[in-house]
Amino acid sequence: MRQEIGIVLLITFGMSGFKAIIALISVYLRGKPSDSQVVLNPTRNPQPLIDAILQFASAAVLIGWGLLALYLLGTHLPRLRPKDWAHGAALAALIGIPGLGLYLAGRLLGLSREVIPAEHLSLTMVLPLLVWAFANAFAEETVVVMWLSTRLKQLHLRPALIIGLSAVLRGSYHLYQGIPAGIGNLVMGVIFATYFHKTNKVWPLICAHFLIDAIAFLGYPLLIASGIHLPGL
Numbered sequence: 001m002r003q004e005i006g007i008v009l010l011i012t013f014g015m016s017g018f019k020a021i022i023a024l025i026s027v028y029l030r031g032k033p034s035d036s037q038v039v040l041n042p043t044r045n046p047q048p049l050i051d052a053i054l055q056f057a058s059a060a061v062l063i064g065w066g067l068l069a070l071y072l073l074g075t076h077l078p079r080l081r082p083k084d085w086a087h088g089a090a091l092a093a094l095i096g097i098p099g100l101g102l103y104l105a106g107r108l109l110g111l112s113r114e115v116i117p118a119e120h121l122s123l124t125m126v127l128p129l130l131v132w133a134f135a136n137a138f139a140e141e142t143v144v145v146m147w148l149s150t151r152l153k154q155l156h157l158r159p160a161l162i163i164g165l166s167a168v169l170r171g172s173y174h175l176y177q178g179i180p181a182g183i184g185n186l187v188m189g190v191i192f193a194t195y196f197h198k199t200n201k202v203w204p205l206i207c208a209h210f211l212i213d214a215i216a217f218l219g220y221p222l223l224i225a226s227g228i229h230l231p232g233l
Helices: 002-011 013-030 048-073 082-108 123-154 159-172 179-199 203-226
Strands: 037-041 114-118
Touching: 002 013, 002 048, 002 123, 013 123, 013 159, 037 123, 037 203, 048 123, 082 179, 082 203, 123 159, 123 179, 123 203, 159 179, 179 203
Parallel strands: 037 114
Antiparallel strands: none
């Protein structure tokens, strides 16, 4: 079981966390984090159709990570219910609103990189961005919360330690955005892992994560297009 944990983290979010830490160090070596940008969904090809296909392919890899976690656990997700969306929306509001405030504060203090959800928004990009939002949510919540929490519980770790390790992992692979993003996702990780510990349900977490990412991916370009400007953005 320990070997499984090591292998899965090596090829998924553990390596993502390592790369994010190196990226953060690189940013600080070049200067202030606030002077740099990071694009969450960069254009992969100048041809819109090819770009969309490549976006789908990258999202499929993330979905594959989540499916691998479910396969290793020998389980499947239960049927998605309307109640899961309701709980997910509540969690999204609980996480998303303070998270935006933390990001803006980090920008104003010069601690956060400018995060650009997508380089451009067009009709051909809407569906890929929504698929990306689902892929991120599905992979992170099934691997970082459901699978990791289950395996650590089977190793007889204390609940507080399980929640802490899951949260630290989540925070680590967001550090490329800056220290505030790492802290914000650490807090999100504590809340999500605690929710799973109490309910043993992952769909509300996936729904919440999807809503947060979908609003960020599509809402940001729409704000820019409408001329609305927020401090720090």
